[in-house]
Amino acid sequence: MVLWPRPRATHEEKAVSALTHDGAASAPRRPLPEAMSVALQALFGPRLSSAEAVRLQHGRDESPFPTTPPDAVVFCETTEEVAAVVRLAAEHRVPVIPYGAGSSLEGQLLAVQGGVSIDLSRMTRILRIAAEDLTATVQAGVTREQLNAELRSLGLFFPVDPGANASIGGMAATRASGTNAVRYGTMRENVLALTVVTGRGEVVRTGTRARKSAAGYDLTRLFVGSEGTLGVMTEITVRLYPLPEAVSAAVCHFADVASAVRATIQTIQLGVPIARCELLDVNAVRAVNRQSGLALREAPMLLMEFHGSPAGVKEQAEAVQAIAAELGGEDFEWASTPEERSRLWAARHRAYFAGLQQHPGTRSVTTDTCVPISHLAEIVEASVADAEASGLPYYIVGHVGDGNFHLAYLVKDGDAAERATAEAMSERMVRLAIALEGSCSGEHGIGLHKIGFLEEEAGPGGIALMRAIKQALDPLDILNPGKIFLR
Amino acid sequence: MVLWPRPRATHEEKAVSALTHDGAASAPRRPLPEAMSVALQALFGPRLSSAEAVRLQHGRDESPFPTTPPDAVVFCETTEEVAAVVRLAAEHRVPVIPYGAGSSLEGQLLAVQGGVSIDLSRMTRILRIAAEDLTATVQAGVTREQLNAELRSLGLFFPVDPGANASIGGMAATRASGTNAVRYGTMRENVLALTVVTGRGEVVRTGTRARKSAAGYDLTRLFVGSEGTLGVMTEITVRLYPLPEAVSAAVCHFADVASAVRATIQTIQLGVPIARCELLDVNAVRAVNRQSGLALREAPMLLMEFHGSPAGVKEQAEAVQAIAAELGGEDFEWASTPEERSRLWAARHRAYFAGLQQHPGTRSVTTDTCVPISHLAEIVEASVADAEASGLPYYIVGHVGDGNFHLAYLVKDGDAAERATAEAMSERMVRLAIALEGSCSGEHGIGLHKIGFLEEEAGPGGIALMRAIKQALDPLDILNPGKIFLR
Incomplete structure (x- = not known):
């Protein structure tokens, strides 16, 4: 059990007030x-x-x-x-x-x-697929599923997969990642170029289709993750990858969440190029079973996927299986057909709604911390203990290969006390993540909800730099104002 | 033979004047x-x-x-x-x-x-190696060789390798990459966090040690590649990688540069995770042979390296060998011992000085274009034809797996006419790269030399955004003024 890095604090009230966003807007409606x-x-x-x-x-x-x-x-x-x-x-x-x-x-x-x-949801044109260069340029409203449907016959895919069938523009704006990031990176690594409308209403193209560049400030990555506060992205050029020759997925069950996390840590430290490594706790497995008609053993579980040549995939899987076995992992089961694989991943992607459906009338307060991998077991264990003690229903899913996980506290809609409890736990977890040199957000962004957390993470100096950039690129404060930080 | 995208232009004189940097400073000495x-x-x-x-x-x-x-x-x-x-x-x-x-x-x-x-060259402390998290934090003056010497006994390495034993701070500041980037990415992908002194002399920490984050503006990547114009980096946290279980290097000779480039293009398109894929033209091979006492066949050559498990490395090499054979690649030779490999790579890294030494009294005007991989053969062929026609000595080395190559024109020191010829060729190549949706700089940055090229590449809108950011973060224009763009 860890000591929480600071006493439970004043932040709690702020977080709850943010939930009703009193003050979060920082300025009245215009x-x-x-x-x-x-x-x-x-x-x-x-x-x-x-x-x-x-x-x-x-x-x-x-x-x-x-x-x-x-x-x-x-x-x-x-x-x-x-x-x-x-x-x-x-x-x-x-x-x-x-x-x-x-x-x-x-x-x-x-x-x-x-x-x-x-x-932008009507901007659904795939403007260009340059298969030979492994790039695609799409309008902002194209969804990842639409793009991947188009790519399949070319033997290519776009790997960033946050679960939801999000738009590519939205994914770029929030610096999304998801299940494949451990191997293929996030939107940060996979956006090459943008067409952006600036705060003055000018159209600017950032970046090129070249794979790398040292030409001036990295405007592309400045806009990626800026959540619409620095410009409106209308076209996005992304990297593509050849569909792997072989893909295999596996599930493995563990006695507890900590063992599953430790297996992940060792896999990453060994350098196994695992493509996906997802944790589901027993609550998430249970919800997924009910919702998707699966019969997964109701125990903490890793859902993994390996990409490569047939021999390479086998080698990776054997390495992970050996690690898992040492940590008490059991029932290492293969999903070798595409249908079985799709079923498992579809179930994983439905975990969010499945969790909510288990508890009708609730909404989820979801955490998104991301820590250096060696600290993952510590923060997961501490957070589970906290959640158990609270009595609130919760479940965990996580892109644990990246050190990122989501604990969703399910609170009765309109129940201020439950909300406050959840927000207080979320706050303790974020504080711990920051103390462990991690981030309050691995992939969901800041929006309104994590404004206070970003202040703590980036510090006054970091926030001052962000404000200066915002002021320079959006002096009239018309681009999604009141998000990420308060002016 | 291509048509150059625009007539040979006014830019030439500007480039020559930049070489003596009349006007490039944009302001008098203070x-x-x-x-x-x-x-x-x-x-x-x-x-x-x-x-x-x-x-x-x-x-x-x-x-x-x-x-x-x-x-x-x-x-x-x-x-x-x-x-x-x-x-x-x-x-x-x-x-x-x-x-x-x-x-x-x-x-x-x-x-x-x-x-x-x-x-900053006395700031050589390696502050922390977190082997379990695959990160290191170093002071800006630590060189890549110093860091790698420290990492070796831990079974880890830092992959970004621009050839020179550059400082990690300088590499971050210029967004350096080099031979390993095709597999491991550039400084853009491998810097996680920074300590930066801002234009006001405040110390700000950007980023965290978490592998990914969606928390606010990506300040880290804004500073990476900003060439000292937005802040002074004093500490850099980078990603590390486990030393691959198996490494093998190979050389393969081709009848002409275009065939070597085509073999590279196909390798990348097939998704072979090659770790290094370097082109040397016959002039570079000749220079390297003389300077390093090697006996490489004097023909265009690819120098490749494969990282992985023993079986994986073999598989990758076989795939590339099959591609090379189809394109007339000959003498596919292995360097399997670490000593042989080191000798080859040391020779490659000395190509720059070797090239100069072949022609005493010359200095090199070096290009750095990077294009989408499908256009690489076209730009290399056009540039070779141009260089041949000029009568100037030249050689080519290139990180061709990324679409990036360097053509070094060797001009007599102080010979304005030769310089003008070289700069004019460089300019035509950059124009072609931009027309092919590439970049004027893959890895060397803009500095003084490519200010005019960046203007063309980024356009007035892109430059205006960069200027606004510069103005916001360095309102007094004291941070390496006169570089990247003119105010």
């Missing part, structure tokens, strides 16, 4: 002037909507925050249309919030200062 | 005020030098520019000392130029506006 409505109407006709249902849909994401709708939604179809909206927004000092698939998790999409939601 | 000298003297005593020899040494790098010395050099030993120098520089509006091993190639170190060179 009205949408009539002149701008008229101008948008002229440009977009029926593709401008202020219908309540549409606004409500665009004022929420998968976070536990109350819906906070924008004043209007425009459905853009081209980069130039996006630029036109931003120019109007700049003229009228109105916030704009880029919207893709609506699957973000930390409140990124909420219109906390009002304004216009720029819906 | 005097070092007596008060600052006195303050530095008080802080650094004998570690402040304005001796001519010391200043001359710090006013040049491996670029063909005339030496442009700073007014003084301070040898810093701690982050706090660096911060103190920057605070004084801010107070007196004096430029500071971080200096590591002096091995940069594009004029990054020249004191074009005068000022103080901050020599």
